[in-house]
């Protein structure tokens with residue numbers, strides 16, 4: 417074997433992926449049974465770090481951005497640096513899937529007791545990347561460049577008052593020393609069958625911002641509304657007003673977007689009009705300009721409607737994750753590689769996803785490509801498959817090896833061509 421590029425190298429990767437598959441399955445099951453919430457991935461990250469050290473990595477940095485691990489594998493030949501990223505955190509969800517390695521873990525989250533489950537499949541991502549580490553370590557002498565393995569905590573968000581996730585990893589310098597030239601990551605999804613890979617050039621996943629509106633009225637007896645200002649009626653008008661942003665103000669043909677009010681709190685009993693109403697919601701967009709425009713509309717509509725009713729509205733918008741944008745040139749590079757790995761018929765363009773991913777922040781630093789990996793059993797239709805974050809979310813483990821082969825091929829091919 418000469419250069420680690422092209423179909424010639426694929427055979428070797430496929431064989432090594434076969435070899436490592438039982439261990440990838442075992443890691444995944446172990447993580448699944450022992451899920452940990454964001455910034456609390458102590459056990460998971462220790463297993464990851466020990467594994468990378470056992471493979472003879474050149475460096476293994478631990479406790480990066482709380483519990484993150486960054487491993488550096490230098491190839492035997494000179495070349496650029498490519499990064500591969502996996503997220504390690506689980507969710508406050510009580511598992512309902514009947515598995516021998518079902519999670520029964522319970523913990524406290526925001527002051528409440530809850531179950532913990534890998535309901536987004538990050539157990540699969542971590543196990544896949546550990547498998548990739550083992551395969552690439554095996555052939556390191558022939559790798560023309562360096563592979564950086566980024567195991568990231570808290571993709572689903574850090575506990576209150578703690579930073580975390582991709583942003584914090586970047587601030588901690590994970591994209592420097594050595595400087596990364598491109599980054600690849602993947603996510604399992606029950607939207608697609610096992611064996612399928614989905615991609616999209618440009619915007620793939622939405623930005624996600626948190627919106628809060630406080631409407632201040634004047635408390636009064638429920639039987640005498642004229643003696644006060646009713647924030648519930650004003651708040652209701654604001655909820656309706658917000659519906660006009662996407663339908664009336666945005667250029668719908670450009671990108672989709674969503675404004676949802678998910679919380680509406682006000683009042684304590686039937687015969688009291690309260691002083692204040694609090695609303696919370698989420699804003700999803702695929703375009704920075706539209707994101708800014710929506711923020712402006714939310715503020716203006718809330719404040720003006722409140723003023724019209726004699727009330728006052730205060731709007732807080734907390735910027736969350738940016739849009740996951742797959743670099744078009746990198747996507748054009750990646751598609752034929754994936755077609756080689758999975759078969760041409762198994763690789764296709766997927767619809768945009770209104771969920772968010774902090775992989776977006778890595779893509780702000782260097783060109784990045786985020787891949788969707790089908791994990792729905794082939795005999796199950798979409799309607800009967802629970803989505804990510806459901807207590808019934810199920811990962812068909814047949815997808816793991818394909819994940820390993822995809823990341824191996826993407827990184828090796830990118831290094832060979834760079």
Ligand SMILES: [Zn+2]
Pocket residue numbers: 536572804805
């Ligand atoms: Zn998730």
Ligand SMILES: [Zn+2]
Pocket residue numbers: 536537538571603
């Ligand atoms: Zn996820």
